[in-house]
Every structure is written in structure tokens, then in C-alpha cells.
Amino acid sequence: MTAGTPERSAVPWDLSFLRVGVLVTTALAAVAALVVxxxxxxxxxxxxxxxSAIVTFFFCVSGAVVGWAGRVDDTWTLPAALGTFGLKAVLLFPLLTGLPEDGWPDRQVMAWTVVAGALLWSGVQLRWVWTRQLYYVPPPSPPGGAADGSGSGPGEAATRG
Structure with a gap:
């Protein structure tokens, strides 16, 4: 590792919110479809x-791309998120405008579902972030010794040169 490069964390990006989002969306979509x-x-x-499938797919793709970018370098996450969003919008717009106005996928019902789904997924992500211990700096070493199991205690760190 070079002197100017910060050490990358060995902890992978946590994408567990995707599983929760898929489960919540599936349950609510089933109920909403029955009611509608x-x-x-x-x-x-x-x-x-x-x-609801479109929203779920979009959030899963975005999560995977941002997670990949974060594993490469933290500074890539914002460009990855914005680029993925832009690409999805560019691909989805012609698809949705190409649907016939009187076809079986009702564009208005689908649009309201996408809005509700995006709000739902945003809520899932917010709750996930609010309930996790997220560190903005590397977390401190565990008390009583080094994390690698070398057995060095707090007093030994002060005596090392």
C-alpha cells in the first residue's frame, strides 16, 4: 500500500435492506393488487x-451498483448512484410512453404504484440507516487487546515504538 492511499475497510457494504425491501414490497403489493x-x-x-416489480428491480439494481462502487472506492458511490438513476430513467421513459393508453397495464395505476413503492423503499432505507451502527471513521479497537488476537493489552501499545 502506498503512503498516500487510505486503507480500505475489509467490511463489505451491507445490502441487507434489499431483502427487507423485497419482502415488504411483495407483501404490500399482494394486498394492494387484491384490493385494486x-x-x-x-x-x-x-x-x-x-x-411494484419495476420499483423493486430499480432499487435492487441501484443498491448493487452503489455497493460495488463503494467496495472499489467510497468516492465512486455518488457518481454510481446518479449514473444508475439517469440510465434507468433514460431506459424507462420510452418504455412507459410506448405503452398504449388503453392497454392492460393501466399507466395511471402503475404510476401511482411506482410513487407509493418509491416512498415505501425510501422508508425501508431510512429505517435501515437509522437502526444501524454506521461509522464515519474506522471503529475503535475492541477493549482489552488487538482485534487480530495477538494479545497485546492497552499497556503494551504505549510501550511500543
């Missing part, structure tokens, strides 16, 4: 499922 199917139509219920 009974209240409006079963074609609209399929629009709810499609919209």
Missing part, C-alpha cells in the same frame, strides 16, 4: 404488480 382487483379490475391489479 376487487375495486377496479384484475387488469389494474396486474398493473400494481408490474409497478
Amino acid at each position: 382487483g376487487l375495486a377496479l379490475s384484475w387488469a389494474d391489479a396486474l398493473s400494481v404488480l408490474l409497478g
